[in-house]
Amino acid sequence: MKKQTGNNIPMILLSLLFVLDVFLVSGYFYPDAEGNFWVKMLAFPNRYEVQEEYGELADENMEEVLPSESEENPETTGDIIGIIEAEAEEEQKDNDQEKVITIEDVQALAGSMEISYANSLFIGDSRMVGIKKFSGLEEGTFYADTGMSIYNVYRGEKVEGYPRKIKLEDLLADADFDRIYVMMGINELGYHFDVTKSHYDEFINFLREREPDAEIYLQANLHVTAKSSARDSVHNNEGLDKMNEMLAEYVDGEHIFYMDINPMFDDENGALDSEYTGDGVHVKGKYHAAWLEWITEETAFIEAWLALNGAKE
Amino acid sequence: MVFSSLQFIYIFLPVFFMVYFLTPAKDRNVILYLGSLVFYTVGVIECPWYLLLLLSSVLVDFAAGLAMGKGKKRRTFFLIAGVGYHLVFLIFFKYMNQFIPENNWLLPAGISFYSFQGISYLADVYRKKCKPEPSFLKVATYISMFPQLIAGPIVTYDEVADHLDKRRHSKRRFLKGMEFFIGGLALKVLLANPMGSLFTELGTIGYESVSTPLAWMGILAFTFQIYFDFFGYSLMAIGLGYCMGFKLPKNFNHPYMSKTMTEFWRRWHITLGRWFREYVYIPMGGNRKGGFRTLINLAVVWFLTGIWHGSSVNFLMWAGFILIFILLEKLFLRKIMEKFSLLGHLYMFLLIPLSWVFFAITDFSSILVFMGRLFPFDGNFGVYPGDYLEYLGSYWYLFIPAFFLATPLPYKLYGKCPVALKVVGMLVLLGGATYCMFRGMNDPFLYFRF
Structure with missing residues (x-):
């Protein structure tokens, strides 16, 4: 009896010492960016806990890289409207007698356009898969x-109409596409x-080289x-x-354009409205038809503008 | 740490077993205890306070146990103090999220299990079912040993007391233990995990857009997933225990072969049902105080079972659903189902997945929507025609072994296999499971793929 109780004190002290060590060790790992990663690998994903610490670190990093003012980018049809207006002004100034293109002109043409997706290519992640499955396209x-x-887009995918997985470059070589829609970005956030x-x-260069006539x-x-x-300290709206913003910068007004669906599904705070989603990340099946309709309208507007611009020259 | 992870299987286990088996037998409890602390720490490294909580729980159990020794005064006080200590933290962590929704704290790993083990120890000492243990190491090892720390089985002290003193280690036991471990791992990684994505996808599509056949398929997939996940994990725990000479109690006994709900809850999560029976139902009088009191006792037990599983309302609905059928069975259904076993099996085949609906979906209005899909009395059979065919095409190769493995048959067949075949089979399963775990881990941010 005495021997056993004699063993108790050392055991208890040893346990307390262990706990103390753990506190020291985990405190030491925190500030070190490399160390954090390794600890994260070993640990069960306590993302919830991590958010508080990493959130601050991430914010610090982001302040350096984010531009303080977003630059003038013709990012949506909204901004193409901006271009139209600016050009119209210039025309007026030059007192040119040639016809000036107005927004109404573009919209009129867009309304009459039939958009066919027969030669369109859709590249993307699970959200793009959702459009494939649920939009009715x-x-x-x-x-x-x-x-x-x-990071893995070139590897090859199962594409309908091809017997085996086909690599992206082979697909682009095999078929000619008039439009390429791209939606990727969330899986890169890590x-x-x-x-x-x-x-x-x-x-982007890869696509432009292989399909120089296509609109992206x-x-x-x-x-x-x-x-x-x-x-989620990684897959959150700040990162998205x-x-x-990075994607919007690629726009050149000739072959590369940008479309932002978010205003359609966002709540008043710029996050996905929970009414539209079942899992917080994907839009429910039944809303994809509306999504497709929106894409069609935006595409029509941009193509109408391109057509009118081309005719003008 | 999760059992079904590469770091546990290929880093922790080899190192641990090496140290464990190199240590002389009389000191192996120390290694097991310290190893378990390391195991737990890695799991809670982001919040070391939870390690302190575990250790303090063990100390409280040890001290309160001694304080309740034979002939000592105020035994009831120490019982209440000890149990109260466990309950305060358990209730706080489990239900705080309900009342402070902005709080994102993760539940301390295993608290539901180690608290219940502590309470069972204190209760057993109090009612003199076992003597208070004077060795801190033995109490600590009993509560924190890693095979059962995080997810059970819920072990009573008398089940391991003898083994803590003296247990046999042999190559045969070790290999048999690894057999259980690999079998459980395969069930979890190769069957439960892939199966799980079917039901999750239905949530992504939106339950209102799912066709009736697909809804049934989905809840059936969840039924299999939750079983093989938990059953697999319990097998892994038992296997690891056996490697070290412990005979941990069985937690599942082919529950989907049951003919009544009552029988189901004697075959599913056996150690939990046992805990509630031993420490709540029977002390309250069980079924010995007349029909009305039995009803009350059952209601209390099921209420507690519901909230033990989770803090949101759907778990109470789940418990209520089960309670209704247990009562109906007590009244008259049981005799019918047991007499006509085919009827009993069909009855369960319908009821078990239905009960899981309340478990799988936390939001009440979504439950209603999903029920509407299962029983489309509005006549609407589905939005995307043939959607269930597409999923059947992707998942049929999982459903077939799932049905098969829910019966006792494959396990009996396995028992009769020659040793060489068993070894090959186990290696194949281990390889397959390792590959799946590895592929999942390719992406350092594996936890989400969008």
């Missing part, structure tokens, strides 16, 4: 899968932003709900907004 080629990102950006530069329509990444965003 029956034409077009989809090169999309859950988890797609510019990687270093600058590395992602340089990969995206490569990707970059789609903004869909927001997640406020709740999902708060829980940053990614979307």
Whole structure:
């Protein structure tokens, strides 16, 4: 009896010492960016706990990279309207007798356009898969899968009409596309932003080289709900907004355009409205028809503008 | 740490077992205890306070146990103090999220299980079912040993007391333990995990857009997922215990073969049902105080079972659903179902997945929507025609083994296999499971793929 109780004190002290060690060790790992990553790998994902610490670190980093004012980018049809107005003003100033294109002209033409997706290519992640499955779209080629990102987009996917998985470059060589819609960005959030950006530069060039006549329509990444965003130190709306701003910068007004669906599904705080989603991340099946309709309208507007501009020259 | 992870299987276990088996037998409890602390710490490294909570729980159990020794005064006080200590933290962590919704704190890993083990120890000492343990190490090892720390089985002290003193280690036991471990791992990683994505996808589509056949398929998939996940985990725990000479109690006994709800709850999560029976139902009088009191006692037990599983209302609905059928069975249904076993099986085949609807979906209005899909009295059979065919095409190869493995048959067949075949089978399963875990881990941010 005495021997056993004699053993108790050392055991208890040892346990307390262990706990103390753990506190020291975990406190030491915190500030070190590399160390954090390793600890995260070993640990069960206590994202909820991590958010508080990492959230601050992430914010610090983001302040350096985010431009303080967003630059003038012709990012949506809204801004194309801006271009139209600016050009109209210039025309007026030059006192040119040639016809000036107005917004109404573009809208009139767009309204009469029939958009066919027969020669369109859709590249993207699970949100793009959602459009494939639920929008009711029956034409077009989809090169999309859950988890797609510019880090794995070249590897190959199962595409309808091809017997085996086909690589993106082979697909682009095999068929001619008039439009390429791209939606990728959320799966890249875990990687270093600058590395992602340089990969995206490569990707855009890749597409432009192989389909020089096609229009590229970059789609903004869909927001997640406020709740999902708060829980995740990586896949949240701040990161998505940053990614979307990067995408908007590629617009050149000739071949590369940008479309932002978010105003349609957002709540008043710029997060995905929980009414539209079941899991906080994807829009419910039944809303995809409206999404497709919106894409069609935006596409028509941009193509109408391009047509009128081309005719003018 | 999660059992079904590469770091646990290929880093922690080899290192732990090496140290464990190199240590002389009399000191192995120390290694097991410290190893379990390391195991737990890695799991809660972001919040070391939870480690302190575990350790303090163990200390409280140890001290209160001694204080209730034979002939000591104020035994009831110490019982209440000890149990109260556990309940305060358990209730706080489990239900705080309900009342402070902005709080994102994660539940301390395993608290539902180790608190219940502590309470069972204190109650057993109080009613003199076992003697208070004078060795801190033994109490600590009993509560914190890693095979059962995070997710059960809920072990009573007398089940391991002898083994804590002296247990046999042999190559045979170790290999048999690994057999259980690999079997459980395969069930979890190769069957439960992939199966789980079917029901999750239905949530993504939106329940209102899911066709009736697909809704049934989805809840059936969830039924299999939750079973093989938990059953697999329990097998892994038992296997690890056996490697070290412990005989941990069985937690599942082919529950989907039951003919009544009453029988189901003697075959599902057996150690939890046992805990509620031993420490709540029977002390309250069980069924020995007349019909009305039995009803009350059952209601209390099921209320507690419901809130033990979760803090949101759907868990209470789940418990209520089960309670209704248990009462109906007590009244008259049981005799019918047991007499006509085919009827009993059909009855369960309908009822078990239905009960899981309340478990799988937390939001009440979504439950109503989903029920509407299961029983489309409004005549609307589905939005996307043929959607269930598409999913059937993707999941049929999981449903077939799932049905099969829910029966006792494959396990009996396995028992009769020659050793060589067993070894090959186990290696194949381990390889397959490892590959799946590895692929999941390719992406350092594996937890979400969008």
